[in-house]
Amino acid sequence: MQNFRENFKYYFVGFLVVIAIFVWYTTFTEDRNGYLTVAFLDVGQGDAVFIDAPNGNQILIDSGVNKKVLSELGKIMPFYDRSIDVILATHPDGDHIGGFPSVLDKFKVSTIIESGNTSGSPVYEEFNKKANEENAKRILARRGQRIELGFVGENDVYLEILFPDRDVSGLEANDASIVAKLVYGSNSFLLTGDSPKKMEEYLVSLSPEDLDVDVLKLGHHGSKTSTSESLVGFASPEYVIIQVGENNYGHPSPETLETLNNFEIPILRNDLLGAIIMKSDGEGVWFLR
Amino acid sequence: MKFKIGNFSKSRFPQLSNEIICLLGFLIGITIESFTGWGWGFILFFGFLGSVFGVFYFVNHTLIRKPCERWSGFLLLTLFFLSIFLGMARYEIKNNSNDFGWLENKIDQTEIFEGVIVDEPDEREKYMRLVVEVSGPVFAEATEKQTVEKKSNTKVLVYTKLYPKFNYGDKVELKGKIQKPKNSVRHPMASKEEVGSVRDFDWKSYLAKDEIYFEMFYPQVELVSSKNGNFIKAGLLSIKQKYLDGLGRIIPEPHASFVGGLTIGAKQSIPVDLQEDFKRTGTIHMIVLSGYNITLVINVIMRILSFLPQSFGISLSVVGIILFAIMTGGTATVIRASIMAIFVLIARWSGRIYGAIRALFIAGFLMVLHNPKILVFDTSFQLSFLATLALIYVYPVMEEMFKKILRTPCHPDESGYHSSKEWWTAPKAGGRVFKYLKTIPEKLQLRDIILSTISVQLFVLPLLLYKIGDFSIVALPVNILILPVIPATMFFGFITGILGMVPLFGEVGLILATPFAWLSYAFLRYETWVVEIFAKLPFASFTIPYFPLWLMVWIYCVFAFIIYKFGTKKLE
Numbered sequence: 001m002q003n004f005r006e007n008f009k010y011y012f013v014g015f016l017v018v019i020a021i022f023v024w025y026t027t028f029t030e031d032r033n034g035y036l037t038v039a040f041l042d043v044g045q046g047d048a049v050f051i052d053a054p055n056g057n058q059i060l061i062d063s064g065v066n067k068k069v070l071s072e073l074g075k076i077m078p079f080y081d082r083s084i085d086v087i088l089a090t091h092p093d094g095d096h097i098g099g100f101p102s103v104l105d106k107f108k109v110s111t112i113i114e115s116g117n118t119s120g121s122p123v124y125e126e127f128n129k130k131a132n133e134e135n136a137k138r139i140l141a142r143r144g145q146r147i148e149l150g151f152v153g154e155n156d157v158y159l160e161i162l163f164p165d166r167d168v169s170g171l172e173a174n175d176a177s178i179v180a181k182l183v184y185g186s187n188s189f190l191l192t193g194d195s196p197k198k199m200e201e202y203l204v205s206l207s208p209e210d211l212d213v214d215v216l217k218l219g220h221h222g223s224k225t226s227t228s229e230s231l232v233g234f235a236s237p238e239y240v241i242i243q244v245g246e247n248n249y250g251h252p253s254p255e256t257l258e259t260l261n262n263f264e265i266p267i268l269r270n271d272l273l274g275a276i277i278m279k280s281d282g283e284g285v286w287f288l289r
Numbered sequence: 290m291k292f293k294i295g296n297f298s299k300s301r302f303p304q305l306s307n308e309i310i311c312l313l314g315f316l317i318g319i320t321i322e323s324f325t326g327w328g329w330g331f332i333l334f335f336g337f338l339g340s341v342f343g344v345f346y347f348v349n350h351t352l353i354r355k356p357c358e359r360w361s362g363f364l365l366l367t368l369f370f371l372s373i374f375l376g377m378a379r380y381e382i383k384n385n386s387n388d389f390g391w392l393e394n395k396i397d398q399t400e401i402f403e404g405v406i407v408d409e410p411d412e413r414e415k416y417m418r419l420v421v422e423v424s425g426p427v428f429a430e431a432t433e434k435q436t437v438e439k440k441s442n443t444k445v446l447v448y449t450k451l452y453p454k455f456n457y458g459d460k461v462e463l464k465g466k467i468q469k470p471k472n473s474v475r476h477p478m479a480s481k482e483e484v485g486s487v488r489d490f491d492w493k494s495y496l497a498k499d500e501i502y503f504e505m506f507y508p509q510v511e512l513v514s515s516k517n518g519n520f521i522k523a524g525l526l527s528i529k530q531k532y533l534d535g536l537g538r539i540i541p542e543p544h545a546s547f548v549g550g551l552t553i554g555a556k557q558s559i560p561v562d563l564q565e566d567f568k569r570t571g572t573i574h575m576i577v578l579s580g581y582n583i584t585l586v587i588n589v590i591m592r593i594l595s596f597l598p599q600s601f602g603i604s605l606s607v608v609g610i611i612l613f614a615i616m617t618g619g620t621a622t623v624i625r626a627s628i629m630a631i632f633v634l635i636a637r638w639s640g641r642i643y644g645a646i647r648a649l650f651i652a653g654f655l656m657v658l659h660n661p662k663i664l665v666f667d668t669s670f671q672l673s674f675l676a677t678l679a680l681i682y683v684y685p686v687m688e689e690m691f692k693k694i695l696r697t698p699c700h701p702d703e704s705g706y707h708s709s710k711e712w713w714t715a716p717k718a719g720g721r722v723f724k725y726l727k728t729i730p731e732k733l734q735l736r737d738i739i740l741s742t743i744s745v746q747l748f749v750l751p752l753l754l755y756k757i758g759d760f761s762i763v764a765l766p767v768n769i770l771i772l773p774v775i776p777a778t779m780f781f782g783f784i785t786g787i788l789g790m791v792p793l794f795g796e797v798g799l800i801l802a803t804p805f806a807w808l809s810y811a812f813l814r815y816e817t818w819v820v821e822i823f824a825k826l827p828f829a830s831f832t833i834p835y836f837p838l839w840l841m842v843w844i845y846c847v848f849a850f851i852i853y854k855f856g857t858k859k860l861e
Contacts (some may be wrong), residue, residue, distance in 0.1 A: 080803075
């Protein structure tokens, strides 16, 4: 105790130094400098996309198959940030919503967006239960909705829902997948869930000009049931992302890879690269490992 | 009596007395029966052998007036063989106490069973493991839920998907095929720390020690009713869950799981690759509550409290250990290790080392008597016993050696050079460095923590090599870098978890806990950083494919010799 009193001033100075470091740390992490971050998380065989907007708004689209999403989020979110503004479940399959129960446990979530397609599976029931307990707003996604993520100068940042455009509760789960486009200035990302070819073609028929993007996340982990030539053609992306891990389904399929090769588009795969983190300043898109 | 084997008087080493002979015989008996399973014929043979020697002894000592001194060893032989008999008999009785014959007939048939989950569900990355005590009634699939006769309870290890979640005490209906555990080189569902990396692993015996004789892979599981378990255990488990939830809400993953593992040993949710890093750097003991890490944790608790007045410190440590054991869910492993650690605690502070060793052996004996299968098949039990022994025997030797090295350097007020020609002789400045080395670590109890850790790790190494075979070269530096900050991490982590689960305050509890959470997070970041850096080294760890039993026994003999030699010298 004697020692403590004598050295009190040193302890106090040390304490202040720690506080100062913390304040500066948060200042630097909280100031995004106008960058949009889109992280395709390495959750094994499953989808999980984390969006961090220039104004600090955060969206998590799908959550992989299990808790692994939590430690992936731990890697890219600052340690004091324990909330996510929006979570979006593209459709109720286990490899997309499997991590949401633990995300809802550990994070404060204010809005939950779903397709309206439900499932009787135990995972979905758990997700539904936790979502109801969360005291969050629950919204059905419909074509034309925009989730506003703030302005940077002239540039609007928003997530636009392209599908579903109707009640999809009766459809097969993959068919009901939410398809969304993230836009920042002249950059855009197309996130397709597990949407199959027929839905892709339907979207092309609705408005092909909406689909022209810089980054395309392929549907259904690169399965041959998704990624039609017409979608890739109209999208004409700079990069495609395949969210795939070890699996017995043969994802990504050789047919899909062949299609992409024909278009000479660079492919980024989670099973080869780990988490894929893309940045955009509204004028260009690049990726960090 | 001339026939006297042990005469290591007044030392910390027990005399080879009648009790020791009995204990030794009993343990040997259990070991023989565990490995061979010879059955009652041989058991009775040992009993007969013992009786024969007993008769000799009796005849010699009671009936003949002038007993021949050379024959007095018969008493020891009598006791020895009778104890072997008792040990084998105990094992055999335990082995046959389970009447699960009725389930043997159901193997590989699709059936419906009903049972209660009797342990905390073990959640892995891709599946969940439930221990279900199947009690019947059993319904044959074809007949319409027709009750077959009531059967005795048997534990079944059930693998299910991650969802739906089940809890301790849930009564469930299982529909699927029941199977016997198989001893394959790599059991399809076993995790690596149970199986070892490359060795053949006796999965069957590993499960049998917990009286699990059957497995079911992905049956249909339906909840019948909840809260059929022991309410005390259920309460403790729910406290544990709330504690972990509290941590998870404030500290990001994987650090939240890490600190959960550190404080109460819940390592399930730590990502597999981080677990792999812990293994490569020889630090997995921090997060797996099995065996010797409990001894280490408790050692740390008591050292931190050592500034308090002695009696107060001891009582507080004992309370701390009990709380710790309760928080972890009070599994058999934890209780065993805690009891043993409490003995060491008393030994170190009371100075009555011999008494504590006696107590340690008696505790070990009672544990083996209760469940003889742990002696050979429970690595965790073996590790905690050895770790405790290491703290009693190896630590003082290490301490002596360390002191010897530090005592020799010169004092700053001396002329500059020592007359001694030893290598550590140093000029003034060097002397000062040594002085700092001497004082600073002692203040923070670092020296003791490091020394006891080295002692324990050194002592359990042969067993680990024999059982698992993974050898980490960087274990020592990593442990030295990490262990000194572990107590602080645990302390802040524990406060965080406790505040986080206070139900009255809700969010307020979380806000109060936040500063502590951040402090422990800083330490956790440092620790994972060290672990990840060292794990990346290409030579960090390698696997020894074959480490024979005789080599392990031989190494322990060498250890015993060294300890005996140095340990007694110190006392003289």
